[in-house]
Amino acid sequence: MNLTRENFRSMIYYDFRCGLTQQQNYDRLRLAFLNEAPSRATIYSWFNEFKRGHSNLNDDPHEGRSLTATTEDIISAVRRVIQEDKRVTYQQIRASLGIGMNQVQKILHEQLGVRKLCTRRIPHTLTDDQKHLRMDWCRQMLDKFNRRDP
Template structure:
């Protein structure tokens, strides 16, 4: 989370404790932060969450699989497979390594800087 978002969440909680409405809080944030203020929907959502008793300003930990497919180990595995057989397609490399073809494509073009794939 950016420092600016953290500051604005603190300000939302502060305005709530002072008894301001969500609309007043949004207007104050808009005035204070200029172009980089939170959207109206975000301000109202955080205002509601804080008014329901939440004290934490940081985001809750999210469940789900973290993005771990693009790492140095997979870069090496893809590079070795391509060096062994340059005729392999992106889809076949993905199947052999257990990676999505889009991940393999990103590794080849971005990380390994290969252009003719």
């Protein structure tokens, strides 16, 4: 049976209310649940929370953006920002779009597939047009070299 953190917190709280010590609670949970039981540090931490009057057994909400910040609208906005200015920084993208630094990094690397090279963002994979432009430029340079042009 897989018990959640809230289930274990309920058991810890029950033992706390019954007057058991932290070590007694740890021993009971280890005996009953073996490796599934919370660590000693977790049990001691929750006992201290209960002593302070904390009685909510659920996780407190954390600050920060949810994973929904990576929407198609945000991805296309990041794409537009880096197309307008290839030297834009993470901080500038974050400030202009109001998303977290981790989201900026995930969008750039995982969604758009770009990386920073010599202070410019370049795509990992080139489009067909970009490949043809590079081939034309290389041919021009080879022609210059073969003609011995400086």
